Amino acid sequence: MSMPATMPPGALATVKVLDLSRVLAGPWAGQTLGDLGADVVKVERPGTGDDSRAWGPPFLSDGQGRPTGESAYYLCTNRNKQSIAIDFTRPEGQALVRALAAGSDVLIENFKTGGLAAYGLDYASLSALNPRLVYCSITGFGQTGPYAHRAGYDFLIQGMGGLMSITGQPDGTPGGGPAKVGVALTDILTGLYASTAILAALQARERTGRGQHIDLALLDVQVACLANQGMNHLYGGPPPTRMGNAHPNTVPYQDFPTADGHMILAIGNDGQFARFCHAAGRPEWAADARFATNAARLAYRDLLVGLLRALTVQRSTRDWIALLEQHAVPCGPIHSVAEVFADAQVRARGMQIAMDHAQAGPIPLVASPMRLSDTPVQYRSAPPQLGQHTREVLARRLDLSPEAMDELAQQGVLG
Numbered sequence: 458m459s460m461p462a463t464m465p466p467g468a469l470a471t472v473k474v475l476d477l478s479r480v481l482a483g484p485w486a487g488q489t490l491g492d493l494g495a496d497v498v499k500v501e502r503p504g505t506g507d508d509s510r511a512w513g514p515p516f517l518s519d520g521q522g523r524p525t526g527e528s529a530y531y532l533c534t535n536r537n538k539q540s541i542a543i544d545f546t547r548p549e550g551q552a553l554v555r556a557l558a559a560g561s562d563v564l565i566e567n568f569k570t571g572g573l574a575a576y577g578l579d580y581a582s583l584s585a586l587n588p589r590l591v592y593c594s595i596t597g598f599g600q601t602g603p604y605a606h607r608a609g610y611d612f613l614i615q616g617m618g619g620l621m622s623i624t625g626q627p628d629g630t631p632g633g634g635p636a637k638v639g640v641a642l643t644d645i646l647t648g649l650y651a652s653t654a655i656l657a658a659l660q661a662r663e664r665t666g667r668g669q670h671i672d673l674a675l676l677d678v679q680v681a682c683l684a685n686q687g688m689n690h691l692y693g694g695p696p697p698t699r700m701g702n703a704h705p706n707t708v709p710y711q712d713f714p715t716a717d718g719h720m721i722l723a724i725g726n727d728g729q730f731a732r733f734c735h736a737a738g739r740p741e742w743a744a745d746a747r748f749a750t751n752a753a754r755l756a757y758r759d760l761l762v763g764l765l766r767a768l769t770v771q772r773s774t775r776d777w778i779a780l781l782e783q784h785a786v787p788c789g790p791i792h793s794v795a796e797v798f799a800d801a802q803v804r805a806r807g808m809q810i811a812m813d814h815a816q817a818g819p820i821p822l823v824a825s826p827m828r829l830s831d832t833p834v835q836y837r838s839a840p841p842q843l844g845q846h847t848r849e850v851l852a853r854r855l856d857l858s859p860e861a862m863d864e865l866a867q868q869g870v871l872g
Contacts, residue, residue, distance in 0.1 A: 467817040468832035474658065475500065475557050476538065477566040477578075479507040481611070481641055482675065483595050484534040485648025487565055490655065491537030492825045493832045495563075499535065500554060500852055503542040503872025506843035507531060509559065519817045527840060534648075534821060535840035536812060541851065542872025543843030549870045551576050556855050558583045558590060562668075567595040570605045571733045580670045590668040591658040593651050599674030609675050611641035611781055618643065618679025623686050625699045635699070647678045708754040708761060712791065713769040722765070723787040727751060731804015736770060736784040812839040 472495040476487035484499075484507070493495040499506055506526075513528030544550045553587055555577065558564055566573060573579045581590040594600060597609010615621050615637045625636030654671045663779050679689065686697045687707060689872065697705060702721075704710035709722045709730075723728050727750055731743040742748050743765070747757040754761055770778065781788045792800065798809050808826075811819040825834045851857040851871075865871045 464835060465683075465832060467492075467835050469495040469612070472496065472563060473561045474498065474563040475554075475561040475563065477554075477564065477568070478595065479567065480509050481534060482647040483565045483567040483593075483650065484509075485645055486593070486595075486655065487538060488534050488536055488872060489648065489652040489825075490563070492827065493829075494832065494835055494838075495537075497538040498557065498561075498846075498854070499538040499540045500545070500557075501540055501542050501843055501872075503544050503844065503869065506540070510843065516815050516818060518650075525814070525816045526843060532822065533766060537835070537837050538839035538841055539838070539846035539850055540844055541847040543577065543847070544870050545576055547868075547870050549865060549868065551578065553851070553855070553865075553870070554578055555586060557850075559586045560854060561590060562592045562659065563593065565593045565595070565651065565655075565805040569608060570594075570596050570598075570600050571722035573613060579720065582666060584670070589662060591655055591662065591671065592668065592672040592695055593655055593658075593673065595647060595651055595675075597675050602673045604676070611644040611675065612637055614643045614679050618676055618864045619683055619697075620679055621684075621821070621860070623697045623699055626701045627699050633699070637646045643675050643679045645681075646682055647673055647675050650678055664732065673743070697869045702763075703758075706755075707751055708758050709765055711762070713765055715769055715772060715774040715777055717775050718774045720769065720777050721789050721791060722781075723789075725787065730754070730787055732784045733781065733786045734858070736780055736786060738742075739768065796801070808856060814835055814839040815842055844851040847871055 469490055472490065474487060474490050474495045474497040476483065476497055476499045478484055478487065478741070478870055479501070487497050487499065492833060499507075505511075509531045512530040515529045517525045517527045517529070517532060518527055527575040543553050545554045550796070558578070566578075571579070574582070580594070580827040583592060584590055597614060598604035598607055615624075616635070621635040621637055624638060651671070651673050654673065658669050658671060685706060689697055702711040707725055709724050712719045712721050722733070724733060730748070730751075734740050742761075746753060748754050748761055774778070778788055778790065790796075797803055803809075806824075808824045809826045810822050812822055814820045820839060823838075823840070824836075827834050848859070848862050851862060852859075862871060
């Protein structure tokens, strides 16, 4: 996917990002900044690179079916970056990363707490070289506290952070018990919080002239994102439990069986419930004191849900949606991932794109959801191969000669 020649500069076109992170949370933040126009350089280990390159199958292959070395997982979070392969466990590699950081606006890393200090790449060391550097550290548990030294992964944090206690079917029912969300949602939310915090720090730098250290923990993010469930607990409600697809604060707001599958009703107020009742041929329910208000429906949840289930199985999913949309009642199907990308609205919004990969040619990717009228998201480069831009970046950023890079490559510092 080539950009039009008249495409305006991205919102972050002047921002230089050094991305030392791997897997998902940090790379998601880097990709978000890259989509907004930032110049993002991804630093990887020679030979292996980002761990997620090997997280397959499926893997990307070229036109002849030969592997390219990138998993679909890696491809989901690394577009609009340039990859350089530097071994910064070696003093020469450390010197290169420090030099790159000295000319960068932002550094993203997700090593264990204190892990980069041994290489002189921690915030204290790099901010001394570049006081304007915004340095974002992403860890499982943060830079402080009794768990700071522990490694943290999304699945672990979904459990520790309470998400799995409210996700899944209720205990004692078929399939009951804790369940994780189907994507690494805590990682993704942490990446989004990281990009927001980075933008805030860049704005603060406009006033102060100084960068700062951002300390982001997956556990903190998951606790913050308990949202209404966390507040329900803090304000004296019963401890939140797993409710399947039901909602703790509004009814009916869950899946219901239909004649040929399932649909979702997402009724958020009394007016919508009244419109549903009239459309469904049960206007008396809207006037029933047990159902007329949301508070009443919560009290009589089991009775109402039973009545609704007996009703919704009488029509197909398609027929229900066609009927209820005419009455502005929020509803919808439960799509498979394949059906998502075939959906007319998803297609109209351009949520699947193609970009030219260095080895495989055009490859499919999922678009950014951000829509900016004056500085739109740019799709400049497909996820890079390991070390694809090492020499280009070091020549451009550090003015290294080909001879100097040849020597470093022979020493194993460059991949």
